[in-house]
Amino acid sequence: xxxxxxxxxxxxxxxxxxxxxxxxxxxxxxxxxxxxxxxxxxxxxxxxxxxxxxxxxxxxxxxxxxxxxxxxxxxxxxxxxxxxxxxxxxxxxxxxxxxxxxxxxxxxxxxxxxxxxxxxxxxxxxxxxxxxxxxxxxxxxxxxxxxxxxxxxxxxxxxxxxxxxxxxxxxxxxxxxxxxxxxxxxxxxxxxxxxxxxxxxxxxxxxxxxxxxxxxxxxxxxxxxxxxxxxxxxxxxxxxxxxxxxxxxxxxxxxxxxxxxxxxxxxxxxxxxxxxxxxxxxxxxxxxxxxxxxxxxxxxxxxxxxxxxxxxxxxxxxxxxxxxxxxxxxxxxxxxxxxxxxxxxxxxxxxxxxxxxxxxxxxxxxxxxxxxxxxxxxxxxxxxxxxxxxxxxxxxxxxxxxxxxxxxxxxxxxxxxxxxxxxxxxxxxxxxxxxxxxxxxxxxxxx
Amino acid sequence: xxxxxxxxxxxxxxxxxxxxxxxxxxxxxxxxxxxxxxxxxxxxxxxxxxxxxxxxxxxxxxxxxxxxxxxxxxxxxxxxxxxxxxxxxxxxxxxxxxxxxxxxxxxxxxxxxxxxxxxxxxxxxxxxxxxxxxxxxxxxxxxxxxxxxxxxxxxxxxxxxxxxxxxxxxxxxxxxxxxxxxxxxxxxxxxxxxxxxxxxxxxxxxxxxxxxxxxxxxxxxxxxxxxxxxxxxxxxxxxxxxxxxxxxxxxxxxxxxxxxxxxxxxxxxxxxxxxxxxxxxxxxxxxxxxxxxxxxxxxxxxxxxxxxxxxxxxxxxxxxxxxxxxxxxxxxxxxxxxxxxxxxxxxxxxxxxxxxxxxxxxxxxxxxxxxxxxxxxxxxxxxxxxxxxxxxxxxxxxxxxxxxxxxxxxxxxxxxxxxxxxxxxxxxxxxxxxxxxxxxxxxxxxx
Numbered sequence: 071x072x073x074x075x076x077x078x079x080x081x082x083x084x085x086x087x088x089x090x091x092x093x094x095x096x097x098x099x100x101x102x103x104x105x106x107x108x109x110x111x112x113x114x115x116x117x118x119x120x121x122x123x124x125x126x127x128x129x130x131x132x133x134x135x136x137x138x139x140x141x142x143x144x145x146x147x148x149x150x151x152x153x154x155x156x157x158x159x160x161x162x163x164x165x166x167x168x169x170x171x172x173x174x175x176x177x178x179x180x181x182x183x184x185x186x187x188x189x190x191x192x193x194x195x196x197x198x199x200x201x202x203x204x205x206x207x208x209x210x211x212x213x214x215x216x217x218x219x220x221x222x223x224x225x226x227x228x229x230x231x232x233x234x235x236x237x238x239x240x241x242x243x244x245x246x247x248x249x250x251x252x253x254x255x256x257x258x259x260x261x262x263x264x265x266x267x268x269x270x271x272x273x274x275x276x277x278x279x280x281x282x283x284x285x286x287x288x289x290x291x292x293x294x295x296x297x298x299x300x301x302x303x304x305x306x307x308x309x310x311x312x313x314x315x316x317x318x319x320x321x322x323x324x325x326x327x328x329x330x331x332x333x334x335x336x337x338x339x340x341x342x343x344x345x346x347x348x349x350x351x352x353x354x355x356x357x358x359x360x361x362x363x364x365x366x367x368x369x370x371x372x373x374x375x376x377x378x379x380x381x382x383x384x385x386x387x388x389x390x391x392x393x394x395x396x397x398x399x400x401x402x403x404x405x406x407x408x409x410x411x412x413x414x415x416x417x418x419x420x421x422x423x424x425x426x427x428x429x430x431x432x433x434x435x436x437x438x439x440x441x442x443x444x445x446x447x448x449x450x451x452x453x454x455x456x457x458x459x460x461x462x463x464x465x466x467x468x469x470x471x472x473x474x475x476x477x478x479x480x481x482x483x484x485x486x487x488x489x490x491x492x493x494x495x496x497x498x499x500x501x502x503x504x505x506x507x508x509x510x511x512x513x514x515x516x517x
Numbered sequence: 518x519x520x521x522x523x524x525x526x527x528x529x530x531x532x533x534x535x536x537x538x539x540x541x542x543x544x545x546x547x548x549x550x551x552x553x554x555x556x557x558x559x560x561x562x563x564x565x566x567x568x569x570x571x572x573x574x575x576x577x578x579x580x581x582x583x584x585x586x587x588x589x590x591x592x593x594x595x596x597x598x599x600x601x602x603x604x605x606x607x608x609x610x611x612x613x614x615x616x617x618x619x620x621x622x623x624x625x626x627x628x629x630x631x632x633x634x635x636x637x638x639x640x641x642x643x644x645x646x647x648x649x650x651x652x653x654x655x656x657x658x659x660x661x662x663x664x665x666x667x668x669x670x671x672x673x674x675x676x677x678x679x680x681x682x683x684x685x686x687x688x689x690x691x692x693x694x695x696x697x698x699x700x701x702x703x704x705x706x707x708x709x710x711x712x713x714x715x716x717x718x719x720x721x722x723x724x725x726x727x728x729x730x731x732x733x734x735x736x737x738x739x740x741x742x743x744x745x746x747x748x749x750x751x752x753x754x755x756x757x758x759x760x761x762x763x764x765x766x767x768x769x770x771x772x773x774x775x776x777x778x779x780x781x782x783x784x785x786x787x788x789x790x791x792x793x794x795x796x797x798x799x800x801x802x803x804x805x806x807x808x809x810x811x812x813x814x815x816x817x818x819x820x821x822x823x824x825x826x827x828x829x830x831x832x833x834x835x836x837x838x839x840x841x842x843x844x845x846x847x848x849x850x851x852x853x854x855x856x857x858x859x860x861x862x863x864x865x866x867x868x869x870x871x872x873x874x875x876x877x878x879x880x881x882x883x884x885x886x887x888x889x890x891x892x893x894x895x896x897x898x899x900x901x902x903x904x905x906x907x908x909x910x911x912x913x914x915x916x917x918x919x920x921x922x923x924x925x926x927x928x929x930x931x932x933x934x935x936x937x938x939x940x941x942x943x944x945x946x947x948x949x950x951x952x953x954x955x956x957x958x959x960x961x962x963x964x
Contacts, residue, residue, distance in 0.1 A: 098737075133901065222701065254596040254673055254679070292756070307738070309756055316760065316764065320767040324770075324771070324847055327774075337848045337851070337858065338862060338869075349873070350880060351682075353881060354884065356836065356837065357885070360837060367829040374828055383811055384814075385835060386807040386810065386811055389938075390803065393776055393938045394800060396937065396938065397775050397776060397796050399775075400775035407549040410785050411784065422792070426789050429790075430796060430800060434800060437801065494839070
């Protein structure tokens with residue numbers, strides 16, 4: 071879509087050209103465009119769209135714009151749009167809207183649908199139930215392929231996907247699945263029982279979305295059936311929603327690894343108070359833990375008093391240790407998330423990190439020695455203290471960084487919390503203790 | 518699949534039961550199982566699989582196991598498997614194999630296919646060309662719907678997807694797309710020209726995979742056509758490969774944000790030397806930058822000498838500043854990646870971070886003051902110095918953390934490098950300068 075052109079057409083109030091430009095465009099692009107316009111103008115443009123396009127565009131609008139439109143639209147207009155949304159989009163929309171909009175919408179739905187909506191709204195967040203949709207094709211195993219294709223053709227317009235079809239019995243128990251490709255390739259007079267997969271992959275309404283995303287990734291699915299505790303088919307989840315879940319789960323990990331409590335809201339739209347709340351808890355915990363390093367320094371105050379230049383190397387030692395630990399913990403956390411590492415690998419990880427850290431530590435430490443002793447002409451004892459501390463700090467940091475996420479996983483904590491901030495705090499304390507002990511023995515300070 | 522059961526069957530050498538158990542299982546599960554067996558045993562079990570299952574299982578095996586099998590398999594066996602792999606899987610496989618295996622395989626392919634393979638191997642890594650496959654359905658716009666469906670039925674067994682079909686002219690220029698759903702719903706005597714989408718979304722062979730993943734996410738696609746510079750259709754990319762790309766891109770960001778150079782290899786399989794190399798460059802850069810904080814401390818050595826207890830608060834100030842900055846930078850980096858924030862939002866981000874950091878800073882600082890002054894009975898001047906420094910450090914850290922990723926994006930650097938490690942190093946220096954200036958004025962040290 072040519073953004074500049076449509077903007078010009080809006081400003082020129084050339085609505086007929088605008089309309090013919092918009093019907094050619096992708097719903098996502100139109101939604102992006104409407105999101106960028108000012109409220110009244112956006113509604114005006116939105117009303118130009120043919121109904122089938124309007125529904126698709128509406129589903130892609132930002133939540134804020136959806137709410138505005140819903141407030142401004144007439145009851146009839148709103149009912150028209152909402153009734154044509156796919157069921158999963160409808161539930162998402164209702165969850166976000168203020169109570170008065172929800173009321174306006176529910177007034178215009180049938181008692182049956184209202185009951186269904188209420189049932190779906192009750193599934194826990196991040197569960198299969200909250201992701202699924204009800205617009206799938208169900209077939210019976212006695213059906214012949216030709217009849218099944220006929221049924222698909224008849225019902226396709228209302229279905230979110232027709233590419234995987236679900237075979238159920240009279241009590242709606244899931245008995246098998248068959249793809250449209252298989253139906254198209256099979257002789258028309260075979261029964262579905264002969265061609266369907268009898269042990270299909272399925273998930274339960276209460277399964278967590280992270281688990282469901284893994285299923286899609288491992289088995290390369292386009293859709294997965296969702297069953298209740300009696301193995302009755304209640305919905306399906308399609309890949310487009312799973313792509314969003316994958317990004318959500320990754321965002322959650324990024325947040326946790328930066329010591330921020332995860333949030334559903336976009337950063338740019340979230341309120342200052344909300345964001346502050348999500349950050350302050352961890353900052354406080356880490357600040358209090360970091361205070362303990364203060365006690366370590368106080369404990370060695372006499373040593374520091376007699377060789378005050380020791381303080382000059384503390385930031386470098388702490389930062390390098392923290393970074394070395396964060397590298398290891400990030401790699402291990404990510405490997406756990408991707409299913410490449412689990413708790414039985416702990417000794418493999420320790421052995422690997424020991425060798426990496428020894429190598430990296432010795433090189434960095436040599437570099438440091440050259441700088442401190444030869445370039446900056448510090449006494450040998452100080453150069454040695456700093457360099458030897460650096461090697462040990464890096465080795466310990468990398469081992470701690472490698473082990474803690476695995477232990478967290480083992481005791482059912484999220485490995486992502488064992489990331490940079492926490493590792494840094496722990497490594498800082500360790501680095502300082504090593505530093506002062508070496509200082510005392512190498513420099514020969516009397517304490 | 519019941520892992521324990523199949524393990525038992527393998528150990529009992531009960532191959533007929535094992536075979537009937539395996540044909541019911543998912544290829545991914547069989548591959549996982551084979552990866553867990555010892556080499557010879559794995560090959561023995563693999564040879565039990567019917568050919569069509571074997572190909573699917575092979576595509577899911579680990580690279581190491583694929584290489585072992587390829588070494589051990591006869592030329593004929595290998596040719597049988599490889600010829601049935603989808604073209605994109607075949608290319609991925611060939612890219613990973615040692616030269617002798619590649620030679621063994623290419624010997625058994627036709628001259629035409631060999632040329633095609635070589636062409637595909639030349640597309641840059643992470644480009645559309647390296648992701649695409651050639652098994653798609655192409656149609657002509659003069660075709661009637663009925664004939665198109667007939668052609669799809671005829672060619673479907675060899676196609677990776679039949680759910681989106683591509684309309685091309687005699688020179689293979691992409692003219693439109695039509696989904697199988699639309700074909701199924703359309704009257705059989707309409708021409709494709711009447712029902713196809715004439716402005717389909719497409720990508721170029723040289724487009725980057727991150728851009729392509731965004732296209733899939735925004736437009737909810739199952740497949741996208743790939744064209745060359747003359748707009749000729751050369752391949753398609755399917756959603757299952759994009760799901761892998763999304764995880765790859767996220768892994769890359771996690772690595773960069775922990776100051777590790779990205780790598781394609783799994784952590785647990787990568788060599789110590791490789792991993793050390795990926796980490797040492799950034800560690801060295803950050804170590805050298807962190808050394809500058811040492812100069813700051815040396816500059817204020819006299820102040821430190823007279824009030825040595827000042828050193829006790831340096832780690833806490835540095836850590837809290839680093840964490841506060843990392844929180845802001847992580848949130849902003851992630852928002853940029855997800856397309857929620859771009860460079861025009863810089864002032865919005867600054868204003869938001871200023872308010873958040875003032876709020877968070879004042880609360881944490883008050884907490885600190887209580888601890889230092891009331892609980893630990895330090896003099897008021899020291900408690901004030903630390904607390905006021907903390908407020909300023911948090912504010913500056915959050916603003917730096919918020920701005921730097923946006924600036925990186927603006928100058929076409931990857932925002933992900935402006936993450937925790939670099940922010941920490943910068944904030945450390947700033948925090949120290951503020952700290953000593955306040956110390957000098959509040960405590961009244963003569964320097």
